[in-house]
Amino acid sequence: MSWPNVADVARADMAGANGMLSAPFLQERLGPGTGLEPEILQSPILGLSWLDLVAASGLVLLAVGLSRWQRLGLTGSLIVGAIRSVVQLVLVGYVLVYIFAIDQWWLVVGALAGMLAVAAREAVRRQEERPLRLYGMTGLALLVGSGFTLFYVSLLVVRIEPWYNPRYLIPLFGMIVGNAMNAAALAHERLAAELRSRRGEVEAYLALGATAARASRGPTRSALRAALIPTVNSLMVVGVVALPGMMTGQILAGVSPMLAIRYQIVVMFMLASAVAVSAVIVVLWNRRLFFTPDEQLRLP
Numbered sequence: 001m002s003w004p005n006v007a008d009v010a011r012a013d014m015a016g017a018n019g020m021l022s023a024p025f026l027q028e029r030l031g032p033g034t035g036l037e038p039e040i041l042q043s044p045i046l047g048l049s050w051l052d053l054v055a056a057s058g059l060v061l062l063a064v065g066l067s068r069w070q071r072l073g074l075t076g077s078l079i080v081g082a083i084r085s086v087v088q089l090v091l092v093g094y095v096l097v098y099i100f101a102i103d104q105w106w107l108v109v110g111a112l113a114g115m116l117a118v119a120a121r122e123a124v125r126r127q128e129e130r131p132l133r134l135y136g137m138t139g140l141a142l143l144v145g146s147g148f149t150l151f152y153v154s155l156l157v158v159r160i161e162p163w164y165n166p167r168y169l170i171p172l173f174g175m176i177v178g179n180a181m182n183a184a185a186l187a188h189e190r191l192a193a194e195l196r197s198r199r200g201e202v203e204a205y206l207a208l209g210a211t212a213a214r215a216s217r218g219p220t221r222s223a224l225r226a227a228l229i230p231t232v233n234s235l236m237v238v239g240v241v242a243l244p245g246m247m248t249g250q251i252l253a254g255v256s257p258m259l260a261i262r263y264q265i266v267v268m269f270m271l272a273s274a275v276a277v278s279a280v281i282v283v284l285w286n287r288r289l290f291f292t293p294d295e296q297l298r299l300p
Helices: 006-016 023-030 050-070 075-102 105-125 132-157 166-197 199-207 217-237 245-252 257-290
Strands: none
Touching: 050 075, 075 105, 075 166, 105 132, 105 166, 132 166, 132 257, 166 199, 166 217, 166 257, 217 257, 245 257
16 A cells, blocks of 8 residues: 555645545545545444444443442432433434424524523532522523534634534534533532631621622632633543544544544534633622622521
8 A cells, every 4th residue: 555645635634624524535535546545434334223222221230230239329310310311312313303304593593592491400400509590690601601602613613504504503502501501510519619618718808898709709719610620621631531522423423533633622622612601600690699789698
């Protein structure tokens, strides 16, 4: 097998940056005999039958067995969670097939709004105290953080056409809002814990005439750091310790590893943006719940 011509490789790589760099594309651009049409890209995608999924469930049963062995009390949760994941994913699959077939902007927007509403509800449900306005605050934070990030990526980076293309918008928004939801939940939970553990410090600041914002500056920073650390860790080890899901999925689908890497870089950057914006809004806005209008500490 001869080495490929470097110029041909570069032209194919640049052309593939705006499309899906598949095996047929490589063959068309580079022709046979270049060494860049390996069988691994030409081989068909391995299908999975329902029987294969039954075999995969053995891994969950292993986790269930370990839970029972150590008496963790998670056996029921693991079984219910596994069943729910199957049902939910199958239903989502049928919904996506319908949305892709109809291809109407209002359906796509409705799907995104539904995802946002569920994310906001789940983020609030993880909190010990759940005042009604916390739902609105968290939903708005997720809307701003996730919406801005999706708008930026779809308009300036991926340049989706048409703008409501569900093939791109729904998966991208799912990744964005999912990570933003976790960051928002973690940020609010840590803020409440920090204010409780540092109550004496906060009240001392207030007694000395400090504003609520100044008195809670330490807990605020700790909450934001806690929300951002998982994303920072992911940025540090991506591609070295772990191969992310989107990149792995594209490679399994036959996409060039280099194009899959480009998409994954975009994903990592957009998740950092959504997490940071959502966490900051949640913490700075929701901390008002812990103070009275007279700037006195109010812990549940």
